[in-house]
Amino acid sequence: MEANSVEEIGFYALHRFGLLALSLLLVGTVLELVRRGLLKERYALLWLAASGTGLVVGCFPSIIVRLAALLEFQYLTVVYTFSFLFLLVIVLAFTIVISRLSEQNRELAQEVALLAQRLRQLEKHDE
Amino acid sequence: MSRVLVIIPAYNEEATIAAVIAKLRQHAPEYDIVVVDDGSSDRTAAIAAGLQGVRVLQLPYNLGIGGAMQTGYKYAERAGYDVGVQCDADGQHPVEQIRALVARIEDASGDVVVGSRYVADSDYHPTFVRRVGKSLLSRWIDLLIGGGITDTTSGFRAMNRRAMSVVARTYPEDYPEPEALVILHRHGLKVIEIPVNMHPRQGGTTSIRPHGAAYYMVKVALAIFIDLFRHYAPRKDGPAHGSQQR
Numbered sequence: 001m002e003a004n005s006v007e008e009i010g011f012y013a014l015h016r017f018g019l020l021a022l023s024l025l026l027v028g029t030v031l032e033l034v035r036r037g038l039l040k041e042r043y044a045l046l047w048l049a050a051s052g053t054g055l056v057v058g059c060f061p062s063i064i065v066r067l068a069a070l071l072e073f074q075y076l077t078v079v080y081t082f083s084f085l086f087l088l089v090i091v092l093a094f095t096i097v098i099s100r101l102s103e104q105n106r107e108l109a110q111e112v113a114l115l116a117q118r119l120r121q122l123e124k125h126d127e
Numbered sequence: 128m129s130r131v132l133v134i135i136p137a138y139n140e141e142a143t144i145a146a147v148i149a150k151l152r153q154h155a156p157e158y159d160i161v162v163v164d165d166g167s168s169d170r171t172a173a174i175a176a177g178l179q180g181v182r183v184l185q186l187p188y189n190l191g192i193g194g195a196m197q198t199g200y201k202y203a204e205r206a207g208y209d210v211g212v213q214c215d216a217d218g219q220h221p222v223e224q225i226r227a228l229v230a231r232i233e234d235a236s237g238d239v240v241v242g243s244r245y246v247a248d249s250d251y252h253p254t255f256v257r258r259v260g261k262s263l264l265s266r267w268i269d270l271l272i273g274g275g276i277t278d279t280t281s282g283f284r285a286m287n288r289r290a291m292s293v294v295a296r297t298y299p300e301d302y303p304e305p306e307a308l309v310i311l312h313r314h315g316l317k318v319i320e321i322p323v324n325m326h327p328r329q330g331g332t333t334s335i336r337p338h339g340a341a342y343y344m345v346k347v348a349l350a351i352f353i354d355l356f357r358h359y360a361p362r363k364d365g366p367a368h369g370s371q372q373r
Contacts, residue, residue, distance in 0.1 A: 106190055106300075110198045113163070113184040114205070121182075 006061045009075045023054030129209035131158040134199030137216035138165040150222045165195035193303035204295045212285040220283040224323045228285040237319035238290045243278035272312040279305040
Protein backbone atom coordinates (compact mmCIF):
# COMPACT_ATOMS: atom_id res chain seq x y z
CA MET A 1 0.00 0.00 0.00
CA GLU A 2 1.32 3.43 -1.02
CA ALA A 3 1.55 6.05 1.70
CA ASN A 4 -1.22 8.55 1.05
CA SER A 5 -1.33 12.19 2.05
CA VAL A 6 -2.57 13.18 5.47
CA GLU A 7 -6.02 14.21 4.24
CA GLU A 8 -6.45 11.16 2.06
CA ILE A 9 -6.45 8.80 5.03
CA GLY A 10 -8.95 10.99 6.83
CA PHE A 11 -6.58 12.61 9.32
CA TYR A 12 -7.99 16.10 8.88
CA ALA A 13 -6.61 19.34 10.27
CA LEU A 14 -9.35 19.41 12.90
CA HIS A 15 -8.22 16.00 14.22
CA ARG A 16 -4.62 17.24 14.31
CA PHE A 17 -5.51 20.26 16.38
CA GLY A 18 -7.68 18.14 18.62
CA LEU A 19 -4.78 15.78 19.25
CA LEU A 20 -2.38 18.68 19.84
CA ALA A 21 -4.79 20.37 22.27
CA LEU A 22 -5.40 17.15 24.19
CA SER A 23 -1.69 16.40 24.43
CA LEU A 24 -0.89 19.93 25.58
CA LEU A 25 -3.63 19.71 28.20
CA LEU A 26 -2.23 16.41 29.45
CA VAL A 27 1.35 17.73 29.58
CA GLY A 28 0.14 20.81 31.47
CA THR A 29 -1.94 18.76 33.93
CA VAL A 30 0.89 16.31 34.62
CA LEU A 31 3.46 19.08 35.16
CA GLU A 32 1.08 20.95 37.46
CA LEU A 33 0.39 17.80 39.49
CA VAL A 34 4.13 17.26 39.88
CA ARG A 35 4.59 20.90 40.87
CA ARG A 36 1.93 20.59 43.57
CA GLY A 37 3.54 17.39 44.81
CA LEU A 38 0.50 15.25 43.99
CA LEU A 39 2.31 13.13 41.42
CA LYS A 40 5.79 11.73 41.78
CA GLU A 41 8.28 12.47 39.01
CA ARG A 42 8.99 8.80 38.39
CA TYR A 43 5.32 8.06 37.65
CA ALA A 44 4.90 11.31 35.73
CA LEU A 45 7.43 10.11 33.17
CA LEU A 46 5.08 7.51 31.68
CA TRP A 47 2.33 10.10 31.25
CA LEU A 48 4.74 12.64 29.76
CA ALA A 49 5.96 10.00 27.31
CA ALA A 50 2.36 9.42 26.19
CA SER A 51 1.44 13.07 25.85
CA GLY A 52 4.81 13.76 24.22
CA THR A 53 4.01 11.12 21.59
CA GLY A 54 0.67 12.88 20.98
CA LEU A 55 2.46 16.20 20.47
CA VAL A 56 4.99 14.74 18.07
CA VAL A 57 2.26 13.06 15.99
CA GLY A 58 0.24 16.30 15.98
CA CYS A 59 3.24 18.25 14.68
CA PHE A 60 4.37 15.61 12.19
CA PRO A 61 1.18 13.88 10.99
CA SER A 62 3.07 12.00 8.30
CA ILE A 63 4.21 9.61 11.06
CA ILE A 64 0.68 8.34 11.41
CA VAL A 65 0.26 8.06 7.66
CA ARG A 66 3.36 5.86 7.44
CA LEU A 67 2.30 3.75 10.43
CA ALA A 68 -1.20 3.25 9.04
CA ALA A 69 0.27 2.16 5.70
CA LEU A 70 2.85 -0.09 7.36
CA LEU A 71 0.35 -1.86 9.62
CA GLU A 72 -2.44 -1.67 7.04
CA PHE A 73 -4.68 -0.12 9.69
CA GLN A 74 -7.08 2.79 9.47
CA TYR A 75 -5.37 5.77 11.06
CA LEU A 76 -7.85 5.78 13.96
CA THR A 77 -7.06 2.15 14.65
CA VAL A 78 -3.39 3.09 14.91
CA VAL A 79 -4.26 5.74 17.50
CA TYR A 80 -6.45 3.32 19.46
CA THR A 81 -3.90 0.53 19.32
CA PHE A 82 -1.13 2.69 20.68
CA SER A 83 -3.40 4.24 23.34
CA PHE A 84 -4.39 0.74 24.44
CA LEU A 85 -0.79 -0.45 24.60
CA PHE A 86 0.13 2.59 26.63
CA LEU A 87 -2.69 1.96 29.11
CA LEU A 88 -1.62 -1.66 29.39
CA VAL A 89 1.92 -0.62 30.28
CA ILE A 90 0.80 1.96 32.80
CA VAL A 91 -1.60 -0.46 34.55
CA LEU A 92 1.13 -3.09 34.74
CA ALA A 93 3.49 -0.48 36.17
CA PHE A 94 0.88 0.41 38.79
CA THR A 95 0.30 -3.18 39.87
CA ILE A 96 4.06 -3.55 40.31
CA VAL A 97 4.08 -0.42 42.46
CA ILE A 98 1.11 -1.68 44.51
CA SER A 99 2.79 -5.05 45.06
CA ARG A 100 5.92 -3.38 46.35
CA LEU A 101 3.93 -1.05 48.59
CA SER A 102 1.93 -3.89 50.11
CA GLU A 103 5.14 -5.81 50.78
CA GLN A 104 6.66 -2.80 52.53
CA ASN A 105 3.38 -2.24 54.34
CA ARG A 106 3.43 -5.79 55.70
CA GLU A 107 7.01 -5.47 56.93
CA LEU A 108 6.20 -2.17 58.59
CA ALA A 109 3.17 -3.59 60.42
CA GLN A 110 5.23 -6.55 61.64
CA GLU A 111 7.97 -4.24 62.85
CA VAL A 112 5.40 -2.11 64.73
CA ALA A 113 4.05 -5.21 66.49
CA LEU A 114 7.56 -6.37 67.45
CA LEU A 115 8.65 -2.95 68.68
CA ALA A 116 5.42 -2.36 70.64
CA GLN A 117 5.91 -5.67 72.43
CA ARG A 118 9.52 -4.77 73.23
CA LEU A 119 8.44 -1.39 74.52
CA ARG A 120 5.86 -2.93 76.86
CA GLN A 121 8.51 -5.35 78.10
CA LEU A 122 10.95 -2.51 78.85
CA GLU A 123 8.29 -0.43 80.58
CA LYS A 124 7.46 -3.39 82.80
CA HIS A 125 11.12 -3.62 83.84
CA ASP A 126 11.21 0.08 84.70
CA GLU A 127 8.32 -0.09 87.11
CA MET B 128 17.76 -28.15 76.84
CA SER B 129 16.48 -26.16 73.92
CA ARG B 130 14.36 -23.05 74.24
CA VAL B 131 11.00 -23.56 72.62
CA LEU B 132 8.54 -20.88 71.52
CA VAL B 133 4.95 -21.71 70.64
CA ILE B 134 3.58 -19.25 68.10
CA ILE B 135 -0.20 -18.83 68.10
CA PRO B 136 -1.55 -16.56 65.37
CA ALA B 137 -5.05 -15.43 66.32
CA TYR B 138 -7.73 -13.52 64.47
CA ASN B 139 -10.96 -13.09 66.45
CA GLU B 140 -10.43 -16.20 68.56
CA GLU B 141 -11.63 -14.88 71.95
CA ALA B 142 -13.80 -17.98 72.44
CA THR B 143 -10.94 -20.47 72.35
CA ILE B 144 -7.61 -18.74 72.92
CA ALA B 145 -7.59 -19.05 76.72
CA ALA B 146 -8.42 -22.76 76.60
CA VAL B 147 -5.68 -23.47 74.05
CA ILE B 148 -3.10 -21.67 76.16
CA ALA B 149 -4.26 -23.41 79.35
CA LYS B 150 -3.87 -26.75 77.63
CA LEU B 151 -0.41 -25.80 76.38
CA ARG B 152 0.59 -24.85 79.92
CA GLN B 153 -0.64 -28.18 81.16
CA HIS B 154 1.21 -30.28 78.59
CA ALA B 155 4.37 -28.20 78.10
CA PRO B 156 4.77 -25.71 80.95
CA GLU B 157 8.37 -24.82 80.08
CA TYR B 158 7.57 -23.66 76.53
CA ASP B 159 7.26 -19.92 76.00
CA ILE B 160 4.14 -18.67 74.27
CA VAL B 161 3.63 -15.76 71.92
CA VAL B 162 0.21 -14.84 70.59
CA VAL B 163 0.19 -12.86 67.34
CA ASP B 164 -3.02 -10.88 67.29
CA ASP B 165 -3.78 -10.24 63.64
CA GLY B 166 -5.82 -7.07 64.06
CA SER B 167 -8.71 -8.80 65.82
CA SER B 168 -11.86 -6.76 66.44
CA ASP B 169 -12.80 -8.83 69.50
CA ARG B 170 -11.03 -9.27 72.85
CA THR B 171 -8.42 -11.81 71.66
CA ALA B 172 -5.41 -9.59 72.42
CA ALA B 173 -6.75 -8.44 75.79
CA ILE B 174 -7.47 -12.00 76.90
CA ALA B 175 -4.04 -13.23 75.82
CA ALA B 176 -2.27 -10.27 77.45
CA GLY B 177 -4.09 -10.98 80.69
CA LEU B 178 -2.63 -14.49 80.93
CA GLN B 179 0.53 -14.76 83.02
CA GLY B 180 3.71 -15.02 80.96
CA VAL B 181 2.04 -14.92 77.55
CA ARG B 182 3.65 -12.46 75.19
CA VAL B 183 1.42 -10.68 72.71
CA LEU B 184 2.44 -9.22 69.36
CA GLN B 185 -0.35 -6.96 68.26
CA LEU B 186 -0.47 -6.16 64.54
CA PRO B 187 -1.95 -2.73 63.81
CA TYR B 188 -4.28 -4.19 61.18
CA ASN B 189 -5.14 -7.55 59.69
CA LEU B 190 -2.31 -8.99 57.59
CA GLY B 191 -3.75 -12.44 57.01
CA ILE B 192 -2.45 -15.72 58.39
CA GLY B 193 0.87 -15.63 56.51
CA GLY B 194 1.86 -12.17 57.70
CA ALA B 195 0.82 -12.99 61.27
CA MET B 196 2.71 -16.28 61.35
CA GLN B 197 5.82 -14.63 59.96
CA THR B 198 5.66 -11.99 62.70
CA GLY B 199 5.89 -14.83 65.23
CA TYR B 200 8.89 -16.34 63.46
CA LYS B 201 10.62 -12.97 63.30
CA TYR B 202 10.11 -12.68 67.05
CA ALA B 203 11.45 -16.19 67.62
CA GLU B 204 14.52 -15.51 65.51
CA ARG B 205 15.36 -12.22 67.20
CA ALA B 206 14.79 -13.62 70.69
CA GLY B 207 17.11 -16.49 69.85
CA TYR B 208 14.78 -19.48 70.28
CA ASP B 209 16.05 -22.91 69.25
CA VAL B 210 12.66 -24.28 68.22
CA GLY B 211 9.47 -22.59 67.03
CA VAL B 212 6.16 -24.43 66.98
CA GLN B 213 3.15 -22.98 65.22
CA CYS B 214 -0.24 -23.81 66.65
CA ASP B 215 -3.79 -22.72 65.81
CA ALA B 216 -5.78 -20.68 68.32
CA ASP B 217 -9.03 -22.51 67.57
CA GLY B 218 -8.23 -25.70 69.46
CA GLN B 219 -7.94 -27.98 66.41
CA HIS B 220 -4.32 -28.79 66.94
CA PRO B 221 -3.59 -31.56 69.42
CA VAL B 222 -1.54 -29.60 71.91
CA GLU B 223 -0.98 -32.75 73.98
CA GLN B 224 1.22 -34.05 71.13
CA ILE B 225 3.36 -30.92 70.86
CA ARG B 226 6.32 -32.55 72.59
CA ALA B 227 6.41 -35.22 69.88
CA LEU B 228 6.99 -32.51 67.24
CA VAL B 229 9.70 -30.79 69.27
CA ALA B 230 11.40 -34.10 70.06
CA ARG B 231 11.96 -34.79 66.37
CA ILE B 232 13.59 -31.35 65.97
CA GLU B 233 15.76 -31.95 69.03
CA ASP B 234 17.00 -35.33 67.82
CA ALA B 235 17.78 -33.65 64.45
CA SER B 236 15.46 -35.92 62.44
CA GLY B 237 14.56 -32.90 60.33
CA ASP B 238 14.66 -29.12 60.14
CA VAL B 239 10.88 -28.97 59.89
CA VAL B 240 8.44 -31.43 61.48
CA VAL B 241 4.85 -31.46 60.26
CA GLY B 242 2.07 -32.98 62.37
CA SER B 243 0.11 -34.90 59.78
CA ARG B 244 -3.53 -35.96 59.84
CA TYR B 245 -3.21 -38.64 57.17
CA VAL B 246 -0.43 -40.85 58.41
CA ALA B 247 -1.63 -44.35 59.37
CA ASP B 248 -2.59 -44.02 63.01
CA SER B 249 -4.51 -40.75 63.01
CA ASP B 250 -8.25 -40.52 62.53
CA TYR B 251 -9.24 -37.47 60.53
CA HIS B 252 -12.17 -37.58 58.13
CA PRO B 253 -12.49 -34.43 55.99
CA THR B 254 -15.33 -33.89 53.50
CA PHE B 255 -14.98 -35.44 50.05
CA VAL B 256 -14.27 -32.17 48.18
CA ARG B 257 -11.72 -31.08 50.73
CA ARG B 258 -10.10 -34.50 50.63
CA VAL B 259 -9.79 -34.47 46.83
CA GLY B 260 -8.46 -30.89 46.75
CA LYS B 261 -5.94 -31.48 49.46
CA SER B 262 -4.76 -34.75 48.00
CA LEU B 263 -4.24 -33.17 44.55
CA LEU B 264 -2.28 -30.37 46.16
CA SER B 265 -0.26 -32.81 48.21
CA ARG B 266 0.55 -34.89 45.12
CA TRP B 267 1.73 -31.77 43.32
CA ILE B 268 3.96 -30.81 46.21
CA ASP B 269 5.20 -34.34 46.66
CA LEU B 270 6.15 -34.32 42.99
CA LEU B 271 8.13 -31.13 43.50
CA ILE B 272 9.89 -31.77 46.77
CA GLY B 273 9.67 -35.56 46.80
CA GLY B 274 9.63 -35.91 50.55
CA GLY B 275 6.70 -38.24 51.11
CA ILE B 276 4.78 -35.51 52.94
CA THR B 277 1.10 -36.46 52.90
CA ASP B 278 -0.50 -33.57 54.79
CA THR B 279 0.88 -30.41 53.23
CA THR B 280 -1.89 -28.16 54.57
CA SER B 281 -1.32 -28.97 58.22
CA GLY B 282 -0.41 -25.86 60.19
CA PHE B 283 0.79 -27.84 63.20
CA ARG B 284 4.54 -27.82 62.71
CA ALA B 285 7.84 -27.22 64.40
CA MET B 286 11.01 -25.65 63.00
CA ASN B 287 14.61 -25.34 64.07
CA ARG B 288 16.71 -22.17 63.87
CA ARG B 289 17.76 -22.68 60.28
CA ALA B 290 14.18 -23.13 59.10
CA MET B 291 12.96 -20.18 61.16
CA SER B 292 15.55 -17.88 59.64
CA VAL B 293 14.20 -18.82 56.20
CA VAL B 294 10.53 -18.19 57.00
CA ALA B 295 11.36 -14.98 58.88
CA ARG B 296 12.60 -13.66 55.54
CA THR B 297 10.31 -15.39 53.04
CA TYR B 298 6.80 -16.51 53.87
CA PRO B 299 3.73 -16.73 51.65
CA GLU B 300 0.83 -14.41 52.41
CA ASP B 301 -2.40 -16.34 52.17
CA TYR B 302 -2.88 -20.10 52.55
CA PRO B 303 0.82 -20.32 53.38
CA GLU B 304 1.26 -23.89 54.60
CA PRO B 305 1.84 -25.87 51.37
CA GLU B 306 3.93 -23.17 49.71
CA ALA B 307 6.06 -22.71 52.83
CA LEU B 308 7.09 -26.36 52.55
CA VAL B 309 8.32 -25.82 49.00
CA ILE B 310 10.22 -22.67 50.02
CA LEU B 311 11.87 -24.50 52.93
CA HIS B 312 12.76 -27.41 50.68
CA ARG B 313 14.23 -25.02 48.11
CA HIS B 314 16.50 -23.67 50.82
CA GLY B 315 17.86 -27.16 51.33
CA LEU B 316 16.01 -27.94 54.56
CA LYS B 317 14.71 -31.37 55.50
CA VAL B 318 10.96 -31.67 56.06
CA ILE B 319 9.58 -34.71 57.86
CA GLU B 320 6.13 -35.69 59.05
CA ILE B 321 4.69 -37.45 62.08
CA PRO B 322 1.09 -38.56 62.70
CA VAL B 323 -1.21 -36.55 64.96
CA ASN B 324 -4.93 -36.55 65.69
CA MET B 325 -6.71 -33.27 65.00
CA HIS B 326 -9.75 -32.10 66.95
CA PRO B 327 -12.76 -30.44 65.36
CA ARG B 328 -12.55 -26.66 65.77
CA GLN B 329 -14.05 -25.38 69.01
CA GLY B 330 -15.08 -21.92 67.90
CA GLY B 331 -14.51 -19.16 65.36
CA THR B 332 -14.55 -19.87 61.64
CA THR B 333 -12.07 -21.44 59.22
CA SER B 334 -10.03 -19.07 57.10
CA ILE B 335 -10.85 -21.14 54.01
CA ARG B 336 -14.44 -20.46 52.94
CA PRO B 337 -16.16 -22.98 50.65
CA HIS B 338 -16.33 -20.67 47.63
CA GLY B 339 -12.69 -19.81 48.17
CA ALA B 340 -11.60 -23.41 47.67
CA ALA B 341 -11.06 -23.10 43.92
CA TYR B 342 -9.14 -19.87 44.34
CA TYR B 343 -7.11 -21.56 47.06
CA MET B 344 -6.16 -24.47 44.80
CA VAL B 345 -5.22 -22.32 41.81
CA LYS B 346 -3.38 -19.71 43.82
CA VAL B 347 -1.34 -22.20 45.79
CA ALA B 348 -0.55 -24.40 42.77
CA LEU B 349 0.61 -21.36 40.80
CA ALA B 350 2.61 -19.89 43.66
CA ILE B 351 4.38 -23.18 44.20
CA PHE B 352 5.17 -23.48 40.51
CA ILE B 353 6.63 -19.97 40.42
CA ASP B 354 8.68 -20.66 43.55
CA LEU B 355 10.56 -23.26 41.54
CA PHE B 356 11.96 -20.57 39.26
CA ARG B 357 12.63 -18.00 41.93
CA HIS B 358 16.18 -17.19 42.77
CA TYR B 359 16.75 -17.06 46.50
CA ALA B 360 19.64 -14.84 47.50
CA PRO B 361 22.21 -16.60 49.65
CA ARG B 362 21.91 -15.79 53.32
CA LYS B 363 23.69 -12.65 54.45
CA ASP B 364 25.11 -13.22 57.88
CA GLY B 365 24.72 -10.80 60.75
CA PRO B 366 21.13 -9.77 61.45
CA ALA B 367 20.24 -6.14 60.87
CA HIS B 368 18.36 -5.94 64.14
CA GLY B 369 19.25 -6.61 67.76
CA SER B 370 19.43 -10.36 68.02
CA GLN B 371 19.15 -10.65 71.80
CA GLN B 372 15.64 -9.57 72.46
CA ARG B 373 13.41 -11.08 75.08
